[in-house]
Amino acid sequence: MMNTHCVLGLLLVLCGGGVLCKPTFRKERIRLDPELNGQINDENQSFQQDHEAFLGKDEAKTFDQLTPEESKDKLGKIIGRIDSNNDGLINAEELKTWIKRVQKRYVYENVARVWKDYDVNKDNEISWDEYKQATYGYYLANPEEFLDAAEQFNFKKMMPRDERRFNIADLNGDLKANREEFTAFLHPEEFEHMKDTVILETLEDIDKNGDGYVDQDEYIADMFSHEEDGPEPDWVATEREQFADLRDLNKDGKMDKEEIRHWILPQNYDHAEAEARHLIYESDLDKDKLLTKDEILQNWNMFVGSQATNYGEDLTKNHDEL
Numbered sequence: 001m002m003n004t005h006c007v008l009g010l011l012l013v014l015c016g017g018g019v020l021c022k023p024t025f026r027k028e029r030i031r032l033d034p035e036l037n038g039q040i041n042d043e044n045q046s047f048q049q050d051h052e053a054f055l056g057k058d059e060a061k062t063f064d065q066l067t068p069e070e071s072k073d074k075l076g077k078i079i080g081r082i083d084s085n086n087d088g089l090i091n092a093e094e095l096k097t098w099i100k101r102v103q104k105r106y107v108y109e110n111v112a113r114v115w116k117d118y119d120v121n122k123d124n125e126i127s128w129d130e131y132k133q134a135t136y137g138y139y140l141a142n143p144e145e146f147l148d149a150a151e152q153f154n155f156k157k158m159m160p161r162d163e164r165r166f167n168i169a170d171l172n173g174d175l176k177a178n179r180e181e182f183t184a185f186l187h188p189e190e191f192e193h194m195k196d197t198v199i200l201e202t203l204e205d206i207d208k209n210g211d212g213y214v215d216q217d218e219y220i221a222d223m224f225s226h227e228e229d230g231p232e233p234d235w236v237a238t239e240r241e242q243f244a245d246l247r248d249l250n251k252d253g254k255m256d257k258e259e260i261r262h263w264i265l266p267q268n269y270d271h272a273e274a275e276a277r278h279l280i281y282e283s284d285l286d287k288d289k290l291l292t293k294d295e296i297l298q299n300w301n302m303f304v305g306s307q308a309t310n311y312g313e314d315l316t317k318n319h320d321e322l
Contacts, residue, residue: 047305053099053275054303056106063304071304072297079293090291095276103272107190111183118182125176128166132159161201168197189265199261213254216243279303 051060063071082090082098118126118134132140139155169185170177171193177185188194188201206214206222220243224236244251249259283291283299296303 047302050275050279050302051305053272054102054279056102058106058109059102060304068300072300075300075304076293076297079296088292090280090296092273092276092280092289095279095291096270096272099272099275107183107187111179111186114186115179115182125178126182127176128163128170129175131166131177132163135159135162161204165194165197165201168194195261195265198265199257202260202264203257213256214260215254216240216248219243219247219255 048060051063054060055063063074066074079090082094084094084097115126118131120130120134136155136159165188166177166185167173167175169181169188169191171181184191184194188197203212203214206218208218208221209215220236220239223239224232226232243255247255247259247263249262250256255263279302280289280291282302283295285295285298
């Protein structure tokens with residue numbers, strides 16, 4: 001549901017040693033169970049979230065470059081890999097297992113991709129100083145070049161925030177991160193001891209008046225901009241009801257940290273299971289709670305999609321199979 005990103009990630013500046021000066025930040029906030037939050041704000045956006053869950057973010061981008069015919073062909077080959085018992089049917093458990101596998105692969109491939117840039121001295125650990133220099137070094141050495149950008153992107157806020165997250169991920173307190181600790185730093189939502197950090201950063205992102213809470217207006221502003229003239233879309237009114245009925249548990253008109261935790265990290269919530277149920281519900285034509293290959297291919301754009309479908313572009317490139 002949420003697509004809020006720290007805008008610092010947009011700024012790419014060459015730093016010493018050829019490393020891109022690109023701070024790492026919390027991933028987009030966790031999408032809620034469709035049964036709890038069933039409003040689709042934008043069909044393409046909703047499908048993109050399904051694509052990323054089913055394929056992983058990187059592979060979803062790859063599929064964007066395919067024609068519909070190529071997408072369906074590759075999807076057909078993936079279906080066979082999901083069907084672990086080879087009975088020709090995809091059940092919720094098989095689909096959940098696939099989604100969990102894809103998401104875990106994305107996390108560790110992302111860490112492996114950036115590791116070499118930050119492990120400057122090649123000791124198989126990344127110190128806070130290495131990370132700070134690679135990420136913020138150019139800014140720290142040349143602040144006069146960032147007078148406008150620094151105000152816009154707020155480096156001074158983000159560096160302490162990164163350091164705070166790094167220190168929490170650094171379980172042995174040696175100011176260095178091994179692979180697992182660095183993974184927790186980059187993807188805190190995947191680690192139990194980092195959950196409080198996810199809650200705090202979510203609060204900091206949305207709490208614009210700095211009172212330590214998220215009120216209804218701040219909640220809505222995180223999803224919808226009032227810059228355009230005209231009435232609010234119907235889904236915004238629904239989200240206001242969601243805030244009052246499901247988010248503000250103690251009915252004081254705002255969310256505190258525990259209510260934010262309940263919102264984005266609900267107990268006993270399995271994102272992969274919820275996504276699997278969602279995909280089956282939307283694609284199960286005969287309502288037997290099982291998917292055939294034909295049912296999946298008939299609803300292929302929910303699973304994979306392509307730029308040619310979304311934007312009318314006929315982009316054709318060859319890619320390796322997932």
